[in-house]
Amino acid sequence: MLSESELDRVCVVLVRARNPSNIGAVARAMHDFGFRRLRVVNEFAMPFTAAKSAVDASAVMAGAVTCASVADAVADCTLVVGTTAVGERDLQHELLVLAEGAARMRAELREPTHDDEAVMDRAPEVGGTVAVLFGSEKTGLSNEELSHCNWLLTVPMHEYEGVRHPSMNLGQAVAVCLYELVRDPTHDDKAVVKGAPGDVAEPVAAAQLERITALMNEVMEATEYTRRHAHNCDPAHVRRLVRRIGVDAVDAPVWMGFLKQVLWKLEGRRE
Amino acid sequence: MLSESELDRVCVVLVRARNPSNIGAVARAMHDFGFRRLRVVNEFAMPFTAAKSAVDASAVMAGAVTCASVADAVADCTLVVGTTAVGERDLQHELLVLAEGAARMRAELREPTHDDEAVMDRAPEVGGTVAVLFGSEKTGLSNEELSHCNWLLTVPMHEYEGVRHPSMNLGQAVAVCLYELVRDPTHDDKAVVKGAPGDVAEPVAAAQLERITALMNEVMEATEYTRRHAHNCDPAHVRRLVRRIGVDAVDAPVWMGFLKQVLWKLEGRRE
Numbered sequence: 019m020l021s022e023s024e025l026d027r028v029c030v031v032l033v034r035a036r037n038p039s040n041i042g043a044v045a046r047a048m049h050d051f052g053f054r055r056l057r058v059v060n061e062f063a064m065p066f067t068a069a070k071s072a073v074d075a076s077a078v079m080a081g082a083v084t085c086a087s088v089a090d091a092v093a094d095c096t097l098v099v100g101t102t103a104v105g106e107r108d109l110q111h112e113l114l115v116l117a118e119g120a121a122r123m124r125a126e127l128r129e130p131t132h133d134d135e136a137v138m139d140r141a142p143e144v145g146g147t148v149a150v151l152f153g154s155e156k157t158g159l160s161n162e163e164l165s166h167c168n169w170l171l172t173v174p175m176h177e178y179e180g181v182r183h184p185s186m187n188l189g190q191a192v193a194v195c196l197y198e199l200v201r202d203p204t205h206d207d208k209a210v211v212k213g214a215p216g217d218v219a220e221p222v223a224a225a226q227l228e229r230i231t232a233l234m235n236e237v238m239e240a241t242e243y244t245r246r247h248a249h250n251c252d253p254a255h256v257r258r259l260v261r262r263i264g265v266d267a268v269d270a271p272v273w274m275g276f277l278k279q280v281l282w283k284l285e286g287r288r289e
Numbered sequence: 290m291l292s293e294s295e296l297d298r299v300c301v302v303l304v305r306a307r308n309p310s311n312i313g314a315v316a317r318a319m320h321d322f323g324f325r326r327l328r329v330v331n332e333f334a335m336p337f338t339a340a341k342s343a344v345d346a347s348a349v350m351a352g353a354v355t356c357a358s359v360a361d362a363v364a365d366c367t368l369v370v371g372t373t374a375v376g377e378r379d380l381q382h383e384l385l386v387l388a389e390g391a392a393r394m395r396a397e398l399r400e401p402t403h404d405d406e407a408v409m410d411r412a413p414e415v416g417g418t419v420a421v422l423f424g425s426e427k428t429g430l431s432n433e434e435l436s437h438c439n440w441l442l443t444v445p446m447h448e449y450e451g452v453r454h455p456s457m458n459l460g461q462a463v464a465v466c467l468y469e470l471v472r473d474p475t476h477d478d479k480a481v482v483k484g485a486p487g488d489v490a491e492p493v494a495a496a497q498l499e500r501i502t503a504l505m506n507e508v509m510e511a512t513e514y515t516r517r518h519a520h521n522c523d524p525a526h527v528r529r530l531v532r533r534i535g536v537d538a539v540d541a542p543v544w545m546g547f548l549k550q551v552l553w554k555l556e557g558r559r560e
Contacts, residue, residue, distance in 0.1 A: 025447075043458060050457050052447030117472060173468065176296075176323025186321050186464070187314060193461035194468045197444065201388060234547075241554040243547055250543055259543060263534035272521055272530060276505075276514055280551055283512040 020052070020200055024127040027147045028199070029055040030192060031091045033163055034154035042079070043189025044152075049075035051196040056082040057091045057149075088151070088166045089228055096146035096221030097126040100159050100167035101195065103175075103185035110161075110258055112169040119171030120198040123148050126221065146221035150195060155188050165254035166224065168261050171195075220267035230270065231260045233277040240284045290473055291323070295398040298418040299470070300326040301463060302362045304434055305425040313350070314460025315423075320346035322467040327353040328362045328420075359422070359437045367417035368397045371430050371438035372466065374446075374456040381432075383440040390442030391469040394419050421466060426459050442466075497541050502531045504548040511555045 020028075030048055035041050035058060045056060056078055085091035092098045099119060102109065114122065126146040151167065153159035164170065173186060173194055186194070234256050238244045244251045250259075265273055291299075301319055306312050306329065316327060327349055356362035363369045370390060373380065385393065397417040422438065424430035435441065444457060444465050457465070505527050509515045515522045521530075536544055 043461070046458055047461055050446045050461075115473075173321075174471070174473070175321045176471075187317055187460065189458065190314070190318055190321075190461050190464035193457070193465055197465045197468070200445070200447075202386070202445070237551065238547065241550045243550040246550065247546060250546075259540060262540060263536065265534065269530060269534075275518060275521070276509065279512045279514040279517065280508065284554060 019202060020124070020127065021129075022052075023129065024124075024145065025052045025200075026054060027127055027145065028053055028123075029057050029091070029095060029147070029149045030196075031057045031059060031085075031088070031149050031151045032188075033059045033088060033091075033151055033159060034157075035060070035152075035188065036155055037188075040155060040188045041082075042075070044192045045075035045078040045082070047189055047193035047196055048078050050193070051200050053196055054078055054081060057085050058082060059085045059088055059091050088163050089224070092149040092151075092166055093223065093225035093228070094147055095149040095224045097123065097148045098151065098167045098224050099123060099148065100151045100164050100170045101153070101191065102158060102164070102170050102172055104172050109164075109170065110255075111164060111167060114169060114171050116171055116173050116195060116198050119169070120195070120201070122169075123150075123199060147223070149224070152188060152192060155185075158185065162254050165257040165261075222265055222267045222270045226270050226274075227260055227265065228257075230265065230273055230277070231257050233274060233281070234260060237277055237280050237284075240281060291395070291398065291471055292400070293323075294400065295395075295416065296323045296471075297325060298398055298416065299324050299394075300328050300362070300366060300418070300420045301467075302328045302330060302356075302359070302420050302422045303459075304330045304359060304362075304422055304430060305428075306331070306423075306459065307426055308459075311426060311459045312353075313346070315463045316346035316349040316353070318460055318464035318467055319349050321464070322471050324467055325349055325352060328356050329353060330356045330359055330362050359434050363420040363422075363437055365418055366420040368394065368419045369422065369438045370394065370419065371422045371435050371441045372424070372462065373429060373435070373441050373443055375443050380435075380441065382435060382438060385440060385442045387442055387444050387466060387469050390440070391466070391472070393440075394421075394470060423459060423463060426456075429456065497538075497545075498531055498536065499528075501536065501541065501544055501548070502528045504545060504552070505531060508548055508551050508555075511552060 030044065030053060032041060032044060035044075041056075041058065048054065048056060054077070100111070102113070104113065126148055129145045151159060151163065153163065173191060175186070185191075231253075235251075235253065238251055238256070250256075301315065301324060303312060303315060306315075312327075312329065319325065319327060325348070354362075371382070373384070375384065397419055400416045422430060422434065424434065444462060446457070456462075502524075506522075506524065509522055509527070521527075
């Protein structure tokens, strides 16, 4: 079970959802399990009023926010999780099955307590904010969209003649994921994840990781690293590199200061 | 996980489902999780062909059976489970939350093995056959329909001001129940489907981390970061910074190449 505060720190992000009734179905699933924050990333204005399946979920729909980009939608989040049906795509991310991924998300949401030795000497603080991204009904999340994610999760589905069934209905996928997130894990006591980054340290928001990524790109450009190692410099590649290092709120300013200093020095030499 | 034989011994029974597209959504959820036996109890003939949401679930739809009564639909089942949203109704049955109920259903489906002491002296036999009943979208299962059940299960949902949210979308409810039924409760090592590239690759040796640390120190020195942020440049501090980012064997050469490139550029400027 999640506390009210934890429920409030989960954002369901729908990227390029095509069908208003699917958005309504997602809102209903959120309402069923107590989640409130719905964000929709779309190039065109969503006809929210047409989302008629949102029975009893009008509060979720009324609070839904339209975002111009995935980066905007996850800017305040400390953990960004992508969902995928795992097709033939060659994934660059760590991939967890839903049960394991949900345990990690709960760890991120958890508010540090007085029993947490690691935070004894720090001021009490709230837990992290988690975004869960769902792609369009047809194509899922693109590689660029996935590059904003810390890791991916998948709902285990049946394999037919060794081939995994391609994907779930959007509303059903959201319902299953949110069910697992609030599912009482006491039935399987291994649900606690040990040693996940950000478990004890204060997590860092995606917006700050995006600034570090931008600085990395600048330094790579300024040092001609981009020219010599072009295969490492695809923007999505650099974003994943920065996500993987799992910087926390303490280290983030150090990394930013370090990269800025490199740029400053290179600039200075140019003059 | 359920075996193919176990999957074949689960019947999803829809009682008085009103909306053909909901039946299609249920068929799709069944197909996603590997279930095949759909039975529909309706007073009037169901327009199965209109069930358009049944993407990829045509086999389930083609095999769907229309039954005249609940008694007919569950006649060959050894365990009959009703689903309920638990309203004000005074339930006469034992009520389990989904996770517990699913465990009981798995026990019923399980095929006895030679190791099962209880069946040592009996002829080998297959496991039981389980029916899971879902009522109409509006009213759920009637008391008469519930009376066919051995016990009931409910999907735990959020309570708003102490009042439980009335009910889920039919397709979502079926998806969540079937997900829980096939959910692997052991959390074994299959939980990580695919590690991050570095997880599969050799973990990086301390010596390589030490080389990255040395390069960081060099860059900090060369960029005058050391002079401006002396408090961040204690050697042990830098070492911890590098250790904390958890570079793996795949990313390590990228970080080294990047830092070397920064040094190369700074050197070049000096000449």
